[in-house]
Amino acid sequence: MRFFPSWMELYLEDFNSLYDELKDEKYFKSLYGGHSKKELIKYYKRELKIVKELEVEYVVFHACNVKVTEAMTYDFKYSDREVLDAVISIINEIFEDGEYDFKLLFENLWWSGLRLTNKEEIEYLLNGVKYKNVGFILDTGHMINNNRDIKNSKEGIEYIKRNIENIGEYKNLIYGMHLNYSLSGEYVNKAIKENKEKNLSIEEIMNNVYQHVGSIDYHDPFENKEIIDIINSLPIEYLVFELIGNTRKELEDKIQRQWKIFN
Numbered sequence: 001m002r003f004f005p006s007w008m009e010l011y012l013e014d015f016n017s018l019y020d021e022l023k024d025e026k027y028f029k030s031l032y033g034g035h036s037k038k039e040l041i042k043y044y045k046r047e048l049k050i051v052k053e054l055e056v057e058y059v060v061f062h063a064c065n066v067k068v069t070e071a072m073t074y075d076f077k078y079s080d081r082e083v084l085d086a087v088i089s090i091i092n093e094i095f096e097d098g099e100y101d102f103k104l105l106f107e108n109l110w111w112s113g114l115r116l117t118n119k120e121e122i123e124y125l126l127n128g129v130k131y132k133n134v135g136f137i138l139d140t141g142h143m144i145n146n147n148r149d150i151k152n153s154k155e156g157i158e159y160i161k162r163n164i165e166n167i168g169e170y171k172n173l174i175y176g177m178h179l180n181y182s183l184s185g186e187y188v189n190k191a192i193k194e195n196k197e198k199n200l201s202i203e204e205i206m207n208n209v210y211q212h213v214g215s216i217d218y219h220d221p222f223e224n225k226e227i228i229d230i231i232n233s234l235p236i237e238y239l240v241f242e243l244i245g246n247t248r249k250e251l252e253d254k255i256q257r258q259w260k261i262f263n
Contacts, residue, residue, distance in 0.1 A: 001047055001061050004033035004040070005111075008065035008078065008086045013037050017077075021067055023202055031068065044094040051102060058103035058176065058238065060137055063087045063125070064113030068202075068209050072195040074188070076112045080121060083113040088128035095131045104129075105137040105176050105238075110145035110217075117146065117163045122170045137176035138234070139242070140227065141217055148185030153224035156183065160230055176238035177231060179258065181222040187215055219244035221258035228261065 009017045010032035018032070025035060033040040051059055065083045070076050091104070106125065108116035114125065116138060126134065143163060144156040164171050191212060198204075219242055231239065241258045245251025 001044065001059050002033075003062040004031060005071075006031040006065060006067050007033050007040060007090075008083060009067075010034065010040055011037055011086060011090050021069055021202065027068075027202075027206060041090075041094055044090075045097070048094060048098055048100065052098065052100055056102055058105050058135075060105050060107050060176075061087075061091065062109060062113075063106040064109040064111040066109075066111035068205050070111070071209055071213060072191070072200060072205055074192050078112050080112050080115065081124070084121065084125055084128070087113065088125065092128075092130050100131070101133060103175060104131055104134045106134065107137045107139055107142070107178070109139070109142050115146055116143065116167060116174075118166050119168055119170060122167055122173075135173040135175040136170075137178060137238070138174050139178040139180070140222055140230075141178070141180040141182040141219060141242075145182060145184065145188075145217060148188050150183065150185055152183070153181065153222070154226070156181070157224060157226045157230070160227075164230065164233065171233070172235055174234045175236065176240065177234070177236050178240050178242035179222050179227070179231075180219040180242045181224075182216065182218050182220065184216045184218070191215075214244075221254050221261075223257060223261060225261045 010028070018028070022028070022031070028035050033043055048059075063084065065078060065086065067077065087106075095104075106114055108114050114121060116122070116136060122136075140156075140160060143160055144150055147159050150156050150159055164174075200208075221241070221243060241255055243251060243254040243258065245254055
């Protein structure tokens with residue numbers, strides 16, 4: 001399912017907050033999914049209709065929210081729980097009229113929302129969502145992005161293992177993995193400090209935010225073979241090499257590098 005990073009305030013119809021951040025409507029569609037709650041809901045229901053027609057096995061929903069100003073400063077307006085409340089509400093609304101049988105997999109991120117780091121967040125989400133064929137997709141790069149103190153892939157592996165241990169039996173609902181690697185804690189700490197000092201305008205933010213996020217979450221291959229132990233410890237049905245390349249050659253090179261750890 002398409003990810004609109006700042007969808008939550010549109011869904012809550014908090015237009016004062018929307019205009020306070022973006023000043024006008026020219027960025028609404030790409031960040032929020034439309035110009036009204038009705039338009040956002042209609043978009044997602046249309047997606048689900050297509051999904052049903054295609055008879056897909058699963059869909060992915062990014063269970064988070066981040067305003068573009070927050071992406072630059074990491075000063076988050078909403079707590080994880082507040083975002084999960086909105087996720088529960090929108091999922092129940094867009095699924096209420098349909099008869100679906102595909103898996104709905106919630107993906108972890110490092111913004112406010114689902115992080116897959118503790119049982120409580122998972123239980124809260126599962127208890128609220130009415131659609132029952134649900135599970136999770138673990139994005140390894142996103143999980144490492146949670147902890148800006150991680151210095152190398154070994155520490156990243158240890159952090160992922162700790163989080164899987166923390167969620168206990170709910171690891172059995174991790175049906176998918178987006179396998180990739182990002183290590184950006186040093187960059188993020190520096191960028192946050194600089195961005196707060198600059199007091200950026202919304203135009204400056206929009207001109208830089210996508211490059212900024214790409215520097216945080218750059219989707220390289222995960223080349224530490226210990227990640228295979230984590231993969232084998234989970235009931236993974238869908239293993240996706242989620243890599244980014246600026247050219248086809250670069251992407252093909254990354255795919256080959258990722259395959260090497262399995263040989």
